[in-house]
Amino acid sequence: MSENINPYEIALQQLKIATERLGLDQWIYEVLKHPKRSIVVSIPVKMDNGETRVFMGYRVQHIDALGPFKGGIRYHPKVDLDEVKALAMWMTWKCAVAGIPYGGAKGGIAVDANKLSMAELERLTRRYTSMIMDIIGPYRDVPAPDVNTDAQIMAWILDTYSQFKGYLVPEVVTGKPVYLGGSEVRSEATAMGVFYCTREALEDKSVKGKRIVIQGFGKVGWNAARILYDHGAKVIGVSDSKGGIMSQEGLNPYKVYEHKAKTGSVINFPGVKTITNEELLELECDVLIPAAIENTITKENAGNIKARIIVEGANGPTTPQADKILIEKGVKVVPDILANTGGVTVSYFEWVQNLHREHWTREEVLRKLETMMVRAFYNVKNLAEKNEVTMREAALMLGVGRVAEALKTLGLWP
DSSP states (O other), X not given: OOOOOOHHHHHHHHHHHHXXXXXXXXXHHHXXXXXXXXXXXXXXXXXXXXXXXXXXEEEEEOOOSSSSEEXXXXXXXXXXXXXXXXXXXXXXXXXXXXXOSOEEEEEEEOOOGGGSOHHHHHHHHHHHHHXXXXXXXXXXXXXXXXXXXXXXXXXXXXXXXXXXXXXXXXXXXXXXXXXXXXXXXXGGHHHHHHHHHHHHHSTTSOOTTOEEEEEOXXXXXXXHHHHHHHTTOEEEEEEETTEEEEOTTOOOHHHHHHHHHHHXXXXXXXXXXXXXXXXXXXXOEEEEEEOSOSSOBOTTTGGGOOEEEEEOOSSSOBOHHHHHHHXXXXXXXXXXXXXXXXXXXHHHHHHHXXXXXXXXXXXXXHHHHHHHXXXXXXXXXXXXXXXTOOHHHHHHHHHHHHHHHHHHHHOOOO
């Protein structure tokens, strides 16, 4: 994509739009546009070959007016401070839209995790945890998995934090293995939220027979594909970082997953057409789900989008310029700060369970998740219709408005 936009600039543009729509005081805007705390750490790690490499790590805490900070940790070569600041801000709005008592945070390390051994990954994770330990905690900041991080990495963070405290503190992170206090649904939570939003966005409230295209076949994309498939949808295209595949007859996500596990990619799946990621985004379909990384739908390709509905599984996949084009084309967009809140919602459930030393069944978690996702969807939809704005603008108005109200009520100290 030739359009290269700083995600933090996009986040600030969105904040400005919501602030103007809501008529907020200038001081509120000034507080909201700056993270409360940003930490940059250099992480020396001894590699398996005896050499020492230094990696850059980040943790940004945006606003905690509604509760403790909450946000994932990602491992990716392109992680930088501005990306993490944007993701922390989006997490603030996301929690507020979902009605969860958290503020937004995000963390990350600039690293290609696929090139590290498990031992190197563990040493990197534990060192990073020790360097941010003073600003995280069950009532301060609760990390979770994100891009290229998983339950094992959360377990290392949990153990490192607990070693310093002298006792096990499972509520310091979410997204842990179930036997360490994790939620039954956490691995598929974001995808379940995408499914609920997809269903509610369709006129007949049914995904059965609908043509679905999914960009990204990681945790969110793969789980969204199989959940939609299990509910009768026709998944006609999926992709990963190496390319995509498509079939008008529909794909079996389970078989595609097996193929990717063996070969490292969805491409060259037998009996279907291999295409580029660019071609995949432009396939004619009922619902397009971008579930990879930021800035994948841009002014360069938005005019070629043929989906009727876009449900954003990833954070920030659509640029502001692309948004304008999609509005003109009449494409309905269910924004990221609504569509992918399933993950943080189930993280919240996990945190509550850990604090009370309880464990909820899968059925109980799914029931609560559906209730909260559907409620959030219609809160945004109704606000959009009332104010004659897009769902993205409505979600921003709802999220920013709730945080602003809390800030005004709390006031400034001293």
